Amino acid sequence: METIPSSPALALTGVAKHFGDVRAVDGLSLTAAAGGAIALLGPNGAGKSTTVSLLLGLARPTAGTVRVLGGTPEQAVAQGRVGAMLQQGELMPELTIGELVGFVRGLYPRPLPLSEILDLADLGSLVKRRAKGLSGGQAQRVRFALAVAGAPDLLVLDEPTAAMDVESRRRFWDGMRAYAAGGRTVLFATHYLEEADQNADRVLVIARGRLAADGTPAEIKATAGGRLVTFRLGDQPAAGLDALPGVTSVEIRDGVARLRTDDAALTTAALYRGTTLEVHDLEVSGGHLEDAFLALTRES
Numbered sequence: 001m002e003t004i005p006s007s008p009a010l011a012l013t014g015v016a017k018h019f020g021d022v023r024a025v026d027g028l029s030l031t032a033a034a035g036g037a038i039a040l041l042g043p044n045g046a047g048k049s050t051t052v053s054l055l056l057g058l059a060r061p062t063a064g065t066v067r068v069l070g071g072t073p074e075q076a077v078a079q080g081r082v083g084a085m086l087q088q089g090e091l092m093p094e095l096t097i098g099e100l101v102g103f104v105r106g107l108y109p110r111p112l113p114l115s116e117i118l119d120l121a122d123l124g125s126l127v128k129r130r131a132k133g134l135s136g137g138q139a140q141r142v143r144f145a146l147a148v149a150g151a152p153d154l155l156v157l158d159e160p161t162a163a164m165d166v167e168s169r170r171r172f173w174d175g176m177r178a179y180a181a182g183g184r185t186v187l188f189a190t191h192y193l194e195e196a197d198q199n200a201d202r203v204l205v206i207a208r209g210r211l212a213a214d215g216t217p218a219e220i221k222a223t224a225g226g227r228l229v230t231f232r233l234g235d236q237p238a239a240g241l242d243a244l245p246g247v248t249s250v251e252i253r254d255g256v257a258r259l260r261t262d263d264a265a266l267t268t269a270a271l272y273r274g275t276t277l278e279v280h281d282l283e284v285s286g287g288h289l290e291d292a293f294l295a296l297t298r299e300s
């Protein structure tokens with residue numbers, strides 16, 4: 001089968017998916033060229049799983065068009081060019097992992113070599129084990145192996161590390177990045193900010209079915225605007241904090257002042273020298289994806 005390098009991996013135009021009154025996806029437009037890892041990042045109920053279903057042709061949009069690898073999702077899937085790892089999925093309990101992966105690879109026209117699949121999914125030590133005795137994290141690694149078995153051009157992962165411990169996660173992301181580095185496209189849905197930050201080349205922040213931000217992790221962080229200076233204000237008056245140099249916004253909650261600033265050093269110096277406030281528990285933080293994420297997905 002021909003691959004058409006000029007086709008984007010994904011192209012969504014005005015895509016909506018409504019369930020009755022619920023607008024799970026509400027006008028999503030985006031294009032992604034082939035290659036690299038894309039995170040679909042959003043809070044619970046943002047529309048991530050619905051978007052994944054639309055990309056895989058498991059659901060049809062209420063409005064708009066979805067193109068995957070230059071064709072419809074159904075065509076791309078039928079050509080064996082899409083691999084998916086969904087949140088659940090029964091593994092055949094009586095087969096060994098080696099048999100199961102071997103069987104699934106046999107279904108594809110140009111599968112990855114078995115040894116490469118086992119390497120990517122870190123399953124070398126589990127080849128002779130039966131699926132029925134596996135832990136949740138091990139079963140997820142097997143699902144990952146099955147998803148990459150056919151060497152798909154697009155790999156879609158819905159919250160792939162849900163059941164994994166820290167070490168399994170680390171190895172899993174190593175495998176995912178190795179897969180994406182070969183010019184293939186990986187899209188993963190997550191609500192773990194650090195996973196998107198550390199493993200994606202591009203982050204699509206989705207909230208209430210819409211695209212709230214789209215960029216590299218660094219670009220998304222920059223949208224939150226600089227750094228955060230926090231300190232315990234107690235009962236002291238907050239007047240004048242918004243006039244301190246560098247400060248772009250002030251929020252006081254539970255006696256704690258949160259100053260967003262373009263220049264933390266200047267703001268902090270002015271706070272001590274230019275005010276009569278007693279400043280306790282001063283902290284400077286920021287440049288975190290979490291700040292950007294909260295700012296972008298906050299209910300308006």
Ligand SMILES: Nc1ncnc2c1ncn2[C@@H]1O[C@H](COP(=O)(O)OP(=O)(O)OP(=O)(O)O)[C@@H](O)[C@H]1O
Nearest residue numbers: 019022024042043044045046047048049050051191
């Ligand atoms: N089949 C369905 N019928 C009715 N409502 C649905 C259906 N599927 C999803 N929804 C609703 O659409 C919205 C988006 O759901 P979706 O599962 O896509 O979000 P998500 O971002 O994947 O969330 P989570 O992180 O919790 O998995 C939610 O309000 C959900 O309740």
